[in-house]
Amino acid sequence: VIDMCGMAKQYNEAPHVEKNPWLATISVTRSSGLEKCKAAVITPHFVLTAAHCFNIDDEVHQIKVLTNDGKRYAVTNVISHPNYNVNAKKPKIAEFYDYDIALVEIGDKNKRTIKKEKIEFNPKVRPICIPCTEGTTRALRKKVAQTTCDEHEATLLKWGIVEALFITEEDNELTRKDVTIKTGDQKPVCNRDALKAPLYVNVTDVSEVVSDRFLCTGGTEPQVDAFTCKGDSGGPLVINHRQRYIQVGVISWGVANLCINMNRASMTKPYARDFHTNLFKVLPWLESRLKDEGISFL
C-alpha cells in the first residue's frame, strides 16, 4: 500500500512522538555553535524546513536530520527555494524572509552503496501530507479522479479564520500549539502587525515585508493563539482534517521574541504574530524537486 501520509496515533495516552511522527529536527554544527531548526518528514528521502536555517557557507556534513525514533541521518543536499534571499532588501530591510523554504535531502554522499540511505518509517516516524498531492486527496476523503488543487486550497484554507497547529519541543517533550490562520478579510489585520517587529520599525508599507507567500497566525482575536520561538523555525504549520494531518505552511518568522531559550513567556501580546511560508504558493518548485519521490502531484 502507498505510504499513507498524515496518519498518527490518536489515543490520549499515545506517546507525543507517535502523535506527531512527522516532526524532525535539523541540527547545523558551526564553529560558532549549534543551530537547531524543526522540519517535517515528507518522503523517505526528504524533509521540508525553512531556508533561513542555513547559511550559504554551511556544508552538508555539518547538517544532520534527527527523527523521533532517535535516528540521525546524513544529508546529501539542501535545496533552498531559488527566490529566497534574506539580503534582498538590505539595507532598509535587514532580513527578508520571502520564499523561506528548503528541502533537505537525506543520504550519505560518501557511502559507496548505490541506494541512498533513506528515512525508515515506523510508529514514531511517518510522512505528513502535502497539498495538491494524491495522498492529500485521499486524506481529505475526496475522489482521486475529480479533485483539483483549488479544491484542496478551498477545503483547507477557508475564508476567514482557519484552525491550525504547530508542534514545539518543551523540556524534551513534543507539545502541540493551537493557532488560527487569518485568511480573507482577517489577513490584512494580521499582516499589519509585522511592522511591530523591532527589525521592521522603519518600514512603512507592510507589503514590503509580508509578501503574498505568507500565512499569518497569532494574536488574541478571535482566540489567544500560541506564538512561535526562533527554535520552532522550519517546523510545519498543520491542519487536522478529520484526524488526518496536512501541512499548509513552514514556520518562517515572528514579530515578538517572547521566548528565552525556548522558554515561553506566560503572556502573549495582541501583536505577537507569526508568519509561515504558504505551501500553496510554492507548488511548482516543490513538484519539480519531488518528482522522482513517488509523490504524485495533481
Ligand SMILES: Cc1cc(Br)c(Nc2ncc[nH]2)c2c(Cl)c[nH]c12
Ligand atoms: C520562528 C521565528 C523565526 C525567527 Br528568524 C524569529 N526572529 C525574527 N523574526 C523577525 C526577525 N527576526 C522569530 C521570532 Cl522574534 C519569533 N519567532 C521567530
